[in-house]
Amino acid sequence: MSILVFIEQRDGRVRAVSREALGEATRLAAALGGPVVGVCPAATDPGLAALGEAGAERVLLAAHPAFAAYDAAGYARAVAVAAETLKPALVLFGASTMGRDLAPRVAARLGAGLASDCIALAVEGGRLVASRPVFAGKALQKVAFPKAPALATLRPKVFAPVALGGRSAAVEPLAVDFDAAASRAKVLRVAAAGAGKVDLTEAEVIVSGGRGMKGPEHFQLLEDLAAALGASVGASRAVVDAGWRPHSEQVGQTGKTVSPKLYVAVGISGAIQHLTGMTSSRCIVAINKDAEAPIFKVADYGIVGDLFEILPALTEAVGKLNAHA
C-alpha cells in the first residue's frame, strides 16, 4: 500500500503545507507501508524532483495548460486518477483553502471518507485513526475509515516536514483527460491582498487586537508591533463585527483557526469563540487592563495594564532586539 500526497503549487511554487503532508506521510509509511507518492496538477513542473528531500519517492505530474490556476474539477480528476491507479491506503492534502476545496471533491469521486483539518494521524490497533478538532476546538473527534482509501486534510503548521538530504524524487507524467474548454468553473484572476502580507493560517507570529483597542484608528499601534515582529495582524469577532477590521483577519469560531509560534492578544478579553481559534498556538501572550480577563487563563505570559502605554514600549523593545540581532 502506498500513501498519496496532493502537491499544491501556486505560481509555480510548491506550498509549505505539501511539505508538511509529505513529512507526515513519511512517518506513517513505516506503519502503513509502501512508498510516498506525490501528485501535482500544474501547467509546468514546479521543481518536483526536489521533493525527494521532503519525503516523496515519486511525484506524478499532471501537466495541463489549464492547471496554471486552480481548477477544482480538473485537479479533482487528476488526484482521483492517481488514487485509482495507485490504490493507496491514504491520500493526504494540506488543509489550505485549496486543499479544503479539493479534497471533498476527490472523496466524492472515490466514494471515500475524508477527515478535515486533522492535527494527528496514528495507526491504532491496525487501523488508521485521525484526530481533528470539532466545535472549533472545544473537543477533539477521532475518526476511522471503514474502507480504503482514507482521505485527510492536515491543518497547516501542525505537522513537521522532513529533510532527507540528497534524495531526489522521480518525476513521472500522469495523463489526465480534461477538456478545459468544457469547464464550467474558471478562475478569472487572483487579487493579492498586499505585498508581503502573510495569511494568518500561515503566519509564524500573530498580533491580534480586540475591543480594548477602542477604535480602528488605534490599530496602527498593532501594525507597528507586527512590523517589528514580522507578524500578521488578527482581530477578535467584536472588532470585525464593528467593521474596524476585515473578516479575513478574524480569529475564532466564525473566523480562522491559527497555530502560530507566538500569538499576542491585545485588548482581547478571551470569549470562548475566540479562544477556540488560537489555543493551539505554541506561545500566547496577553496584554489586557483587566487582570480577571479569561484570556489570562490560556496565556503563557501576561501583562496587566494600559495597552496604549505597553504597545509602544513593546514595539520599541523588539525593535532594539532586531537592531542587535
Place this chain on the structure above:
Amino acid sequence: MIQVVCVKQVPDTETRVKVAADGRNLDPAGVTWVLNPYDEYAVEQALRVRDQQGGGEVVAVSVGGPGVLSALRNVLALGADRAIHLRTDLAAPDPLSLARALAAELRGLGAGLVWFGKQAVDDDQAQVGPMTAELLDLPCATMAAAFTLEGEKVIVEREIEGGREVVELTLPAVVTAEKGLNEPRYASLKGIMAAKKKTIEEKPAELGEPGLEVVALVLPPPRAAGRIVGQGPQAVAELVRVLREDAKVL
C-alpha cells in the same frame, strides 16, 4: 429559477461541550440548537437573488431527525417558499452520507443554484457542499465572500491565503457561503406567521454507506496556566526576556 439552500441545525456557538455516555458524540442535554451561522448567509443570498430576479422559488432542505424542523421553520420565516426534511434517525451522519442524500433529492429539483454554508460549526468538516457538487457533476465555489449573478453566470470571490480568487461559474452551480457575504436579515413577525402555513415535505434520507466512523469524542487537555510577568510598560523588558530565553520565540 429554483434555488435550494441546504441547511443544518447545530449547537449554539456558546455551548459548553460535554461528551455523551457513548464516548463518541456530543451530550445533547442542555444544548440550544440554532441554524448553522454560515447557513444564514446562504439563505440571505438566495433570497436576494430571488428578489433580484423578481420571482422564482427558494427551497430549504435539511437532513436529520425531527430537531431539524425548527431550523427549516426558521428558514421559511426568513422568506424561503417551502422546505424538504430528509429524515434519518442517525444522530450525526458523516459528510459523504449527507452529500449522497442531498444529491439524490437535488437530482429531481431542477435547481439553478444550490447554496450551503461554508461549514457547519459543529463537526467543522466543510465537505458536504463540494461533495454534493461533485456527485451532481456541478461547478462549485466554496467560501464565497462576494457574489454576483450575471445571466447564466455567477462571479464569486473567495478568500485564499494572501489574496482573493475570483471564480466564474456557469449555472447550474453550487456555492458555499463565507461570513461577510452579506448582512443576513432577521425573521419578521409577519414572516414567522407566514412560515406556519408553508409546507415541509418529509422523505426518508438515502444516506448509503458511511465514509467515516467516529471512534471517540474527547475534550482537549486544558492549557497550563501561565503567569503575569508584571504591570504596565515597566513589564515589557521582562516579557521580552522570557519570550527570548524561556519560550525561545523571539
